Amino acid sequence: MAENLRRLVSNESLRTLQEKLDSWLREYNTNSCDQNLNYCLELIEQVAKVQGQLFGILTTAAQEGGHNDGVETIKSRLLPWLEASFTAASMGKPVDSKVPSLQDTFDRERYKDSGPRDRDMQQLDSDLNSTRNQLNKVQDELKSLQAQEEARHKSSDRRSSDSRRSEARSSERRSEQRSSSKRSSDQRNSDAKSDYEKQIRNLKDEIAVLSAEKSTLQGRSSRSRSPSPDPCSRSHSRSRSRSRSGSPSAIMKIRTPSPNRSKLSSVARKAALLSRFSDAYSQARLDAQCLLRRCIDKAETVQRIIYIATVEAFHVAKMAFRHFKIRVRKSLTPSYVGSNDFENAVSDYIICHLDLYDAQSSVNDVIRAMNINPKISFPPEVDFCLLSDFIREICCIAFAMQALEPPLDIAFGADGEVFNDYKYRRSYDSDFTAPLVLYHVWPALMENDCVIMKGEAVTRRGAFISRSRSPSPIRCGLPRF
Incomplete structure (x- = not known):
């Protein structure tokens, strides 16, 4: 840790930071927008480098203290500052230097009465009541939907009786369709039969080819113990x-x-x-x-x-x-x-x-x-x-x-x-x-x-x-x- 601190002290980043700020202040009104932005970004990068070195020293110092030493210091000093920095950065406000320490926050939390707990209980009661009201509304809607479903069943019964009458009228039309479908099914059966016969012929040809391959491989296995057959058979198409x-x-x-x-x-x-x-x-x-x-x-x-x-x-x-x-x-x-x-x-x-x-x-x-x-x-x-x-x-x-x-x-x-x-x-x-x-x-x-x-x-x-x-x-x- 002492070596890191010595390198930080010997580094001239902090000295040049003030010089760059003074130079920027003198030239701010004469610079263009891009030049001012470049100045600002250079300063941010330099501050970030210094901050990274300080965080490294902080980590080393905390490790030297063991598991328990330094915990209260980090809680009381570092965490409130980080919280204030992230809150201010997200809201676009500057960091307040008068942010209370986390120790003060812990003290306030320690001496708080049971007021928040009571408020939580009241909030839970209100949520429970609202949930019960919603459940009652859902039950009412379910009853109304059941009534609508019963009415729909009654209307469907009427429509089914009407459909029976219409089916009696269309019986002759269906008989004609059955005859036409029978003729088409006969035609399909003949086409399917011809297709199946072609497939059977193809399968027989394949069986003959595979049988020839088998006999060839058996003849080779008697002369050689190689298990790999010839990949390219000259007898095929x-x-x-x-x-x-x-x-x-x-x-x-x-x-x-x-x-x-x-x-x-x-x-x-x-x-x-x-x-x-x-x-x-x-x-x-x-x-x-x-x-x-x-x-x-x-x-x-x-x-x-x-x-x-x-x-x-x-x-x-x-x-x-x-x-x-x-x-x-x-x-x-x-x-x-x-x-x-x-x-x-x-x-x-x-x-x-x-x-x-x-x-x-x-x-x-x-x-x-x-x-x-x-x-x-x-x-x-x-x-x-x-x-x-x-x-x-x-x-x-x-x-x-x-x-x-x-x-x-x-x-x-x-x-x-x-x-x-x-x-x-x-x-x-x-x-x-x-x-x-x-x-x-x-x-x-x-x-x-x-x-x-x-x-x-x-x-x-x-x-x-x-x-x-x-x-x-x-x-x-x-x-x-």
């Missing part, structure tokens, strides 16, 4: 070799999960994916609509294209996740022979290496599927590559959702189905009395049989009775790869 080149078998030396990703819980990953799916609906979908509206004037066609792109992206991403999981299981099998944690290891590896997903290959598959979809009718000069960014985002979201436990998926939706208020909300331009869905705008997100996020659909009355649609011959003539 170019698209499949491109998607399989990043398979986990090519990087089996790096099986240690990333610590940051492995710490993410399933709940956190699910919340992040739900947020991304909501952002895709609120922002990415609208951006894609703006791109399509430059070429297509009809809003219904634009919304149909985006919905079909979303559905196809989920389908392609689920297939890609299935193949990726098969490759991971094959690659990790030699390292976990006889282990009970094999499934956990596969799940952890997939979660930590979601970036190995070949999103561009899935985007190409989605665009090919959209080109041959008969429900999309549009000018031939429109290219679905405009939606590549949107499709890539949906594919990545869908692929990551398959790694959750349980996985998330979208609900099946078909034109002409009965509107389900549990899964969808009606679009703003819908007929809110129509029972059938004209077309879907956005799919509903499901977890098993529970709806996580509602979709959006357009409903109009009588749309499927007079509707006639012919698919585009240019797009329908393209083969599906």
Whole structure:
């Protein structure tokens, strides 16, 4: 402490402070505003430096006194000065040099009578009375609301009787709608059957490819003990070799999960994916609509294209996740022979290496599927590559959702189905009395049989009775790869 005090005494800051004040006083009237401000700030900085040294000496002196010595001095001298300084600084007033010490304040508090306590009790009593009055008012409002609810129930009973009469009048109309919905359901069943047959053929092809890979790997394992298969199979097509080149078998030396990703819980990953799916609906979908509206004037066609792109992206991403999981299981099998944690290891590896997903290959598959979809009718000069960014985002979201436990998926939706208020909300331009869905705008997100996020659909009355649609011959003539 003595050394700090000696440095402060030997410092000429205090001597030059008075000289600067005198010089500023002489030149104040001749200086500009900026010059006076600079003078003032220099003096403040110099005073702050001196004050910082004094506070350092104060701290050292207080530490030399131990735990108890000097406490009363700090309370009686330092704390009242700090309180007065902060109060004056916040109110824009100069610091009063006649501020009473904290010792005087303690003395006054010591000899105070029980007046503040009585005032506090009175304040509490008044608050209690006001709270009781508010409670009585709330109870009165509750009674009035109950009376209104009873009156509303009575009026709803009258309306229900009127609705029964109206239902009797509209029975013939409903029978016509049932017949039209039956015809549309038959058409949907035939379309779904053809789609399922195509999926079965694709799965059979994949099974054949995987069986060939298995036989090749078994032949190699008899000659070598290396557990890593060849990442690039020459017997595959170019698209499949491109998607399989990043398979986990090519990087089996790096099986240690990333610590940051492995710490993410399933709940956190699910919340992040739900947020991304909501952002895709609120922002990415609208951006894609703006791109399509430059070429297509009809809003219904634009919304149909985006919905079909979303559905196809989920389908392609689920297939890609299935193949990726098969490759991971094959690659990790030699390292976990006889282990009970094999499934956990596969799940952890997939979660930590979601970036190995070949999103561009899935985007190409989605665009090919959209080109041959008969429900999309549009000018031939429109290219679905405009939606590549949107499709890539949906594919990545869908692929990551398959790694959750349980996985998330979208609900099946078909034109002409009965509107389900549990899964969808009606679009703003819908007929809110129509029972059938004209077309879907956005799919509903499901977890098993529970709806996580509602979709959006357009409903109009009588749309499927007079509707006639012919698919585009240019797009329908393209083969599906």
